[in-house]
Amino acid sequence: MGMGSTPIIILKEGTRRERGKDAQYNNINAARTVADMVKSTLGPRGMDKMMLDALGDVTITNDGVTILKDLEVQHPAAKMVVEVSKTLDEECGDGTTSAVVILGELLKRSLDLLDADIHPTNILKGYRLAGDKALETLRSLSIPTGIDDAVSLRNIATTAMMSKAVTGSREHMADLAVRSVSAVAEKRNSHYTVDLDNIQIVKREGGSMDDTELLQGIIIDGHPPHPSMPRKVKNARIALLSSALEVRKTEVSAEIQITEPSQLQAFVRGEENTLREMVDQLKRAGATAVFCQKGIDELAQHFLAQEGMLALQRVKASDLEKLSKATNADIVTKPADLEKGDLGSSSSIEVRKVESEEMTFVIGCKNPRAVSILIRGGTKHVVDEIDRSLDDALNVVRLAVEDEAMVSGGGSTAMELAMRLNDYADEMGGREQMAISAYARSMEAIPAALAENAGWDALNVLIEMRKAHKAGSVHAGLNVFTGKVEDMVKNNVLEPLRVNSRIISAATEAASLIIRIDDVIAARSGSAAGPSMGGEGEMPEE
Known part of the structure; x- marks a missing residue:
């Protein structure tokens, strides 16, 4: 050859x-x-x-x-x-x-x-x-078009949802989309920008599509940990903490040797005084509700309940950020850093039972920069489809507001x-x-x-x-x-x-x-050849 x-x-x-x-x-x-x-x-x-x-x-x-x-x-x-x-x-x-x-x-x-x-x-x-x-x-x-052209914005949202399962409630959904985008839009120079992360979407089965509502505030998944805490607070003054309401533990292993009962009592009393001082600091600042990103000690919960404060623990960092934007509160690291100017406000905080779960509603915020939409529907499939439809509507309204143009x-x-x-x-x-x-x-x-x-x-x-x-x-x-x-x-x-x-x-x-x-x-996949693409893996010499 x-x-x-x-x-x-x-x-x-x-x-x-x-x-x-x-x-x-x-x-x-x-x-x-x-x-x-x-x-x-x-x-x-x-x-x-x-x-x-x-x-x-x-x-x-x-x-x-x-x-x-x-x-x-x-x-x-x-x-x-x-x-x-x-x-x-x-x-x-x-x-x-x-x-x-x-x-x-x-x-x-x-x-x-x-x-x-x-x-x-x-x-x-x-x-x-x-x-x-x-x-x-x-x-x-x-x-x-623009942010002041609410009629056109609603029509844009309605058009985006025309093919969706929410057809019967699209006018209601379009109105929610326009109102929520308008609430979180921020003017920079001469144009508006919209961050849809500032619109919290909460999905819960039950009710009908028309029960879907826009809230001028934020919904927190959870309820106060102490049974004696209030479940409703009017004209709330809100403190946001990024650290735990607990006695700080050392970062290294340590032992305390106690030789007599009085020392044990003094140690326990010291922890109580520390927690009491934290709660007093919150009270002096004027807080009536506390949202903590980390845990709250059981004794601190007791002291908060005694002062008539509503508190939630282990709030997600993203929800804490939204609470800050909705209530105009500043997130502080510890109670000692809290001042009156750091507190946010809302007309009402209340714990509601939505289907089988308890949720805390922080609503009635003045000029909130973050809002919530609570989606309701008869089944999981319906709720998911409403979520997809609203996502389309929110996005098209956002684009129309930012670009001020439509076709x-x-x-x-x-x-x-x-x-x-x-x-x-x-x-x-x-x-x-x-x-x-x-x-x-x-x-x-x-x-x-x-x-x-x-x-x-x-x-x-x-x-x-x-x-x-x-x-x-x-x-x-x-x-x-x-x-x-x-x-x-x-x-x-x-x-x-x-x-x-x-x-x-x-x-x-x-x-x-x-x-x-x-x-x-x-290329060959594993021990077997890859998907058949035709041709050969060799090239004849010219």
Whole structure:
């Protein structure tokens, strides 16, 4: 055998390699499969998915990111799609399904371009140009809004929850979202910023969706440890401690030798005096309620009860921070450091029994910078779905308040972008023109999916929407309940500008990343070969 036919082994035995168009097609088809899984959940008439995990727990939802998180995908390209949805959810809290649908359509169109012998580099350049143009156009389509525009903010929250299980109570939920975001928004320079960590979400089964309420304060899971402590305090003056109300123990091992009873009594009396002094320090500062991050000695509990103070121990550090923001109290290390100016206030502190658990409600805080939403629902599944819906609503309201900009929904913005990109493609030359046209058609996947999921003829809807947009109706979108093309601004179907911007950016970047891959090398896993990717683990000598 001649030297020219001797194979050169460069990869470990069992390694699988896939290259060229086979690698591109398999990656694209894997990503499209994931996109098709969530496509039917898009819009108010979208379908639900039932997810069963390995333990048999059931989740019923049409929330795109929840579905994708529960999918145990193995293909690397499919994992990229899941990561896109997770990243978008962390940043915006909404738009994950739309991003994945557009990504799937971009990849589908790229297959046609690859079959037409358009090089991936030309496709990527065209997609990048189209994405930049879409973002530029999107900003020109934005409508001003702000923290004082409560009506628009409620409409934005309602739109985000249109496809959720809370449909019957969405007006109530939208109002809670707007009020809670407005309460914790902080003005910095000329713009507002919102930290959603300052909105405490507490979930409890029982009651109905409409029993979900916003509290101007914080809920602490627990109750006073001493039975003689008051269970309700009016016009409370609140002290927050980060250390224990206990006699401090030494950091090294120590022994005390007691030779007679009087010494024992003196030792016990010394501990009592120390604890009594701590309680007296709290009393002198004017505190009527104490929240301690660590433990409270039983004797200290007794002294606090004697003084008529309500106290809670082992409060989570995060809850203590929220209490500080809600009541305007300063967290101090020990009672000796406490002054009157460190105390917070609330109109009421009361212990309530919610279902079978006792919880302490610190409510009626003046101008709180942290608030609580108590979610109620008939079952665990309902409570979890309300939580997911409220999370979407809070996030979209946050984005609208921070950016002070919104766009119309119902597929109207996607269609207007498609029309503008088609015009842009006509101005371009070369093979990038075909990629830009493919990008424009991909944007129409949103109104098409909305129509299909609502049971309307997608082709007829697209034709009617194109006609309306050519006539200058930039906000013309699909009313999924009537099947007619209507003005989405007049129908109060609104979305934050940033959600749409991130949808376009995320879909474009992920599509470019997947299309660029032309070689997949899968290493052997354990004693068995890795997943079959096609190809060989060797390269013949040239």
